[in-house]
Amino acid sequence: MKAKKLFPAVLSLGLLIGGGLAGCSSSDDKTSGENGKDGEKVTVDIFQFKVEFKDQFEDIAKAYEEANKDVDINITTVGGGEDYGAALKSKFASGNEPTIYNVGGPQDVADWNDKLADLSDTEAAKAALSGTLEGVTKDDKVLGLPYNQEGYGFIYNKEIFEKAGIDPKSITSYSALEDAVKTLDSKKKDLGLTSVFALPAKETWVTGLHLSNVFLAPEFDQNVINAFESKEVTFEHGDAFKKILDLQNKYSDQPTVSLDYAKQVEELFSTGKAAIIQQGNWVSGSIAGIDEELASSGVGILPIPVEGYKEDSIPVGVPMYWAVNSNKDEKEVAAAKDFLDWLYTSEEGKTAVIEDFKFIPAYEGYDASKISDPLAKEIYEYSSAGKTLAWTFMGYPTGWGQEKLGINIQKYVSGEMTWDELVEESSKAWTEARK
Amino acid sequence: MRNRNLWYWLFLAPALLALAVVVILPLAFGVYYSFTDWNGIRIPSFVGLEHYKALFAEEEFKDALWFTTKFTVVSVFLINFFGLSLALLVTQKFRTNNILRTIFFMPNLIGGLILGFIWQFIFTKVFASVGELIGVEALEGWLSTETTGFWAMAILMSWQMAGYIMVIYISFLEGVPQELLEAAEIDGANSLQRFYHVTFPLVMPAFTVSLFLTLSNSFKLYDQNLSLTGGGPYNSTQMVAMEIFKTAFVENAMAFAQAKAVIFFLIVAAISLTQVYINKKREVEM
Numbered sequence: 120m121k122a123k124k125l126f127p128a129v130l131s132l133g134l135l136i137g138g139g140l141a142g143c144s145s146s147d148d149k150t151s152g153e154n155g156k157d158g159e160k161v162t163v164d165i166f167q168f169k170v171e172f173k174d175q176f177e178d179i180a181k182a183y184e185e186a187n188k189d190v191d192i193n194i195t196t197v198g199g200g201e202d203y204g205a206a207l208k209s210k211f212a213s214g215n216e217p218t219i220y221n222v223g224g225p226q227d228v229a230d231w232n233d234k235l236a237d238l239s240d241t242e243a244a245k246a247a248l249s250g251t252l253e254g255v256t257k258d259d260k261v262l263g264l265p266y267n268q269e270g271y272g273f274i275y276n277k278e279i280f281e282k283a284g285i286d287p288k289s290i291t292s293y294s295a296l297e298d299a300v301k302t303l304d305s306k307k308k309d310l311g312l313t314s315v316f317a318l319p320a321k322e323t324w325v326t327g328l329h330l331s332n333v334f335l336a337p338e339f340d341q342n343v344i345n346a347f348e349s350k351e352v353t354f355e356h357g358d359a360f361k362k363i364l365d366l367q368n369k370y371s372d373q374p375t376v377s378l379d380y381a382k383q384v385e386e387l388f389s390t391g392k393a394a395i396i397q398q399g400n401w402v403s404g405s406i407a408g409i410d411e412e413l414a415s416s417g418v419g420i421l422p423i424p425v426e427g428y429k430e431d432s433i434p435v436g437v438p439m440y441w442a443v444n445s446n447k448d449e450k451e452v453a454a455a456k457d458f459l460d461w462l463y464t465s466e467e468g469k470t471a472v473i474e475d476f477k478f479i480p481a482y483e484g485y486d487a488s489k490i491s492d493p494l495a496k497e498i499y500e501y502s503s504a505g506k507t508l509a510w511t512f513m514g515y516p517t518g519w520g521q522e523k524l525g526i527n528i529q530k531y532v533s534g535e536m537t538w539d540e541l542v543e544e545s546s547k548a549w550t551e552a553r554k
Numbered sequence: 555m556r557n558r559n560l561w562y563w564l565f566l567a568p569a570l571l572a573l574a575v576v577v578i579l580p581l582a583f584g585v586y587y588s589f590t591d592w593n594g595i596r597i598p599s600f601v602g603l604e605h606y607k608a609l610f611a612e613e614e615f616k617d618a619l620w621f622t623t624k625f626t627v628v629s630v631f632l633i634n635f636f637g638l639s640l641a642l643l644v645t646q647k648f649r650t651n652n653i654l655r656t657i658f659f660m661p662n663l664i665g666g667l668i669l670g671f672i673w674q675f676i677f678t679k680v681f682a683s684v685g686e687l688i689g690v691e692a693l694e695g696w697l698s699t700e701t702t703g704f705w706a707m708a709i710l711m712s713w714q715m716a717g718y719i720m721v722i723y724i725s726f727l728e729g730v731p732q733e734l735l736e737a738a739e740i741d742g743a744n745s746l747q748r749f750y751h752v753t754f755p756l757v758m759p760a761f762t763v764s765l766f767l768t769l770s771n772s773f774k775l776y777d778q779n780l781s782l783t784g785g786g787p788y789n790s791t792q793m794v795a796m797e798i799f800k801t802a803f804v805e806n807a808m809a810f811a812q813a814k815a816v817i818f819f820l821i822v823a824a825i826s827l828t829q830v831y832i833n834k835k836r837e838v839e840m
Binding site: 202204205208211212226230231233321373374376377517518521522526527529530533535 | 593594595596678695697698699784786787788789800803804805806807
C-alpha cells in the first residue's frame with residue numbers, strides 16, 4: 120500500500136526538482152563545454168539596442184566569423200519599443216554578462232564604471248571624429264566607441280515649399296523661418312495642408328530632450344560633460360526656446376499633447392498634410408514606409424534657429440556608444456576590440472557602415488559621397504561645414520528631460536502652466552536632481 | 555487536520571516551494587532593497603528609512619495615488635453596476651442568453667495592451683469624427699485633457715471587466731432558490747422588493763468576491779493605462795503602478811521605486827482585507 124503511494128509522490132517531486140535544476144544549469148553547461156573542447160574559440164556576446172540595422176549587422180557579423188574562424192559572435196537586439204536600459208540591467212543581474220554592450224553618455228559611464236574596458240588603444244578610437252568621444256572619455260580613458268552620427272532639425276517637404284514659393288536655402292534665421300511658416304499657413308488650402316507643423320508634445324523626448332537641447336547647449340558651451348557636471352540650469356536662451364515652441368504649437372495640428380510620433384511622421388508629414396516636422400534623419404524609414412519617393416528625394420532639413428546664438432545650425436550627435444565589458448577575460452576583451460576595429464576601420468566594414476547600415480559615419484576616412492539617404496547627406500554637409508550644435512541632453516540628470524521638462528512642456532501647451540513657471544519648476548528639478 | 559504527517563508536507567512541498575520562490579522571496583528582497591541605495595547595477599549600501607521619508611514629500615507619487623483612488627472608486631462602482639445589470643439581464647428567460655453571455659464576456663479575453671490601443675483609436679479618431687459630424691465639440695480631443703482621460707480609462711476598464719464580473723454574479727443568481735422567490739411573490743412582494751429583500755442578500759458573497767477583484771485590479775492597473783493614455787497629458791492620468799515603473803526605469807532610482815512599491819503593496823493589502831472583512835460580515839447564511 121505504502122509503496123504504491125510513495126511512487127507517484129517521489130516521481131512528481133523528482134520531476135519538479137530535476138526540471139528546475141536542468142532549467143537553471145543548461146546555459147552554464149553549454150559555455151563551459153565549448154570552452155573545454157577547443158580552448159581556442161572565443162565567444163563574443165553582443166547586446167545592442169539598434170533594431171533598425173539588426174539584420175544588416177547580423178550579416179556583417181557572419182562575414183567576420185567566416186574570415187575569423189576562431190571567433191563566435193552572438194548578437195542580441197533589444198530596442199525599438201523595448202527598454203534597452205532595463206533589459207541590459209537584467210542581463211547583467213542574471214550573471215549572463217555580454218561582452219559588448221551599449222552606453223549612452225556620461226550618466227551611463229558613471230553607472231557602469233566598474234564594467235567598462237579602456238578602448239583608447241583601438242584603431243577606431245583614434246579614427247573617431249573630434250568631439251564624438253567627449254561623453255565617454257574619463258580620466259583620458261576612452262570607454263565607448265560611437266555607433267554613428269545622427270542629426271535633427273526641421274524636416275520639410277520640398278514640393279510643398281516649392282509650390283508656396285519659398286526657397287528653403289533662405290531660411291537661416293528665426294525671422295525667415297517665421298515668415299515662411301506664415302506664408303505656408305496663408306496658403307494652407309491650396310497646398311492641401313491641415314497644418315504647417317506637427318508638434319508631437321506627447322513624445323516628451325522630442326520636446327524635452329531634442330528641442331530643449333538646442334537652447335540649453337549654449338549654456339554648457341556645447342559640451343555634454345559640462346551639462347553632466349552642472350549643478351543648475353538657467354535657461355539662458357529661454358526666450359528663443361519659447362518662441363520656437365510657440366511657433367510650432369500655434370501652427371500645429373491640435374491638440375498637441377496627444378499627438379505622437381506615428382501621427383506626426385506617418386499620418387501628417389508623410390501624406391503631405393504637414394509641411395514641417397521637428398525630427399531627425401532616423402525618420403527616413405518611417406517616411407519610406409508610406410511614400411518611398413518622398414523619402415528618397417522629397418525631403419530636406421532646416422536648422423532650428425537659436426535667436427541670439429546660432430541661427431543656422433543643426434544639432435548633430437552620437438546616439439549610443441559601444442562599450443566592452445571589462446569583467447570578461449583578456450582574450451574575450453581583445454576579440455571584442457578587434458571586431459569593433461574591423462567594423463569601423465577595415466574596407467569591408469566601412470562599406471557596410473555606409474551602404475548597408477546607412478549610417479552617417481562618426482569616423483574619419485569615409486567616402487561621404489556614398490551616403491544615399493538625402494537627410495543623412497544634408498546632415499553630413501552641415502557637419503562638415505561646422506554648422507552644428509552639440510547633443511548635450513545625454514548629460515541632463517537622469518529622467519529630467521523627459522519626466523520633468525517634457526511634462527512641463529505638455530502643461531505649458533495645454534495652458535496649465537505659464538512659461539515662467541515652466542522655467543522655474545524645471546530649474547528647481549534640475550538642482551534637486553544634482554544635489 | 556491533526557495528522558499532518560510526512561505525506562501532508564510532501565504533497566504540499568511543491569506548492570510551498572513555488573510560492574516561496576516566486577512570491578515570498580522576491581517580496582523579502584524587495585523590502586530589503588527599499589532600505590538601500592540600489593540602482594540596479596552596483597552592490598547596494600544601506601540608507602535606512604530615507605526613501606520612505608522622501609516618498610510622501612514627492613508630488614508625483616501623491617498625485618498618482620490620488621488619481622488611482624479616484625479611478626478605483628469610479629470603476630469599482632461602474633464595473634459592479636454593469637456586471638450585476640448584465641447578469642440580471644442574461645438570467646432572465648431569453649432565447650439569446652448564451653450568445654449574450656459570450657458577447658459580454660469577450661472583452662475580457664483581449665489583452666489589456668491591445669485593448670488600450672483599440673480604445674485609443676476609438677477615443678481619438680472615432681469620437682473626433684462623430685463629434686465633427688454632429689457638431690459636438692466635447693467629443694473632440696479626448697485623451698488630451700485630464701477629465702476626458704480619466705473617463706476614457708473608466709469606460710475602458712468597465713467595458714473590459716463588467717463581463718467577467720457578470721459571470722460571478724450569474725453563478726450566485728442562479729443559486730438563489732426559486733422557492734424563496736415564489737414564497738415572496740405569494741406574500742405579495744413586487745419584483746423590486748423581491749430583488750432587494752431576497753435576491754440581494756443571497757448574492758452578497760458575490761459582492762465580496764467581485765469587489766475584491768475589481769478593487770485590487772483597478773488599483774494595480776498598468777497595461778491599459780500605458781497603452782491608452784501613457785499617463786498623459788502631463789502625467790495627469792498616471793496611475794501608481796506606472797509611476798513606480800517610471801521611477802525605477804526612467805529615473806533609474808530602483809531602490810526608491812521599491813520603497814514606493816512596498817507602500818503601494820501595504821495600501822492595496824489593507825484596503826482589500828478591510829473590504830473582505832466588512833463584506834464577510836454582511837453575508838447571510840442560508
